[in-house]
Amino acid sequence: MSFKQVTHVLFDLDGLLLDSEGMYTETFSTVCSKYEKEFTWELKSSILGFQGQECADKIIAALDLPITREEFMAECHKINEVLFPKVQLMPGAHKLVEHLYKKGVPIAMATSSSEDSVKMKTQNHKDFLKFFHHITMGTSDPEVTKGKPDPAIFLVCASRFPDKPKPENCLVFEDAVNGVKAACAANMQVVVIPDPRIPPEDLKEATLVLKSLEEFQPELFGLPPYDK
Structure with a gap:
């Protein structure tokens, strides 16, 4: 399986980074x-x-x-x-996000949650939040006109990087079917770590399906590999 190289990474929050x-x-x-x-x-x-x-x-x-x-x-x-x-971080979340940050890969968060909800969930993970260039919060962001599966949140989130990457240069991490659809509609590749109860046929649009963030190999998408 071959994947297109990317320069920027967008993360969903609930069920992907946080076990919420x-x-x-x-x-x-x-x-x-x-x-x-x-x-x-x-x-x-x-x-x-x-x-x-x-x-x-x-x-x-x-x-x-x-x-x-x-x-x-x-x-x-x-x-x-x-x-x-x-709430606790999901397995592999801290390792992957910190790795990308330290290697200079621009990363941001695109969550459907409101600002109030994000604050509550991340109050004990403030150091973790520092790795993200910005956070786009769908429920309280006036520019995000529709929720996933609409691509708005990912397009708005990508546009807030200083160098405004093209959608096809962004990789999305998701856990939900609607998130996968939103990423595909935004013309972005998407890695999904789904709830095991989600039928595989509902995830066929995803670029890559994994059981955990711990399985992700950054070099598959042209990102810096983990240090040996």
Whole structure:
């Protein structure tokens, strides 16, 4: 398998760099169960990668919850304030991001989360955030007009590097089907580390599918290899 060389790297956050997807499941399940509804994997898999308000709208509609978007998000926020500070980095995340940073590869983060949510989740990982040139946060960024699978977030994120790389010179790391679709729509190569429950046929657009960030070999995309 041959891949095109890249110069810049964009990372998703939830479920890719941070082990936060289980926390989202816990939060949504807790809120839904208050109204005697079940937050299923089928519903979760359909909203992976969406912006916060889109997730709220979809869950409320799918389960016919008797609350508004604002009420749903406020209830989630209360639970997240307790859960999010405990979130850990995913295996291989620190090693890869630090490696690219030290080798001078421009890296940025493109997350559907809001600024408030990112702050909560990364409050104990501030040193890790320093490796990123910038962070584009879809839910609270006025330039990101639509959530994934729309390519907007990746195109906006890439445009904020000082040298404004072409989309085809960017490599995206994702964990969700909507993220893969967004990267492909942006004309970027995409490495996906999916939830094992996602059917392989849903990931066929991905450039490369891995089980963990620890498996990634930077040199496949013309990036500096790890030191021996």
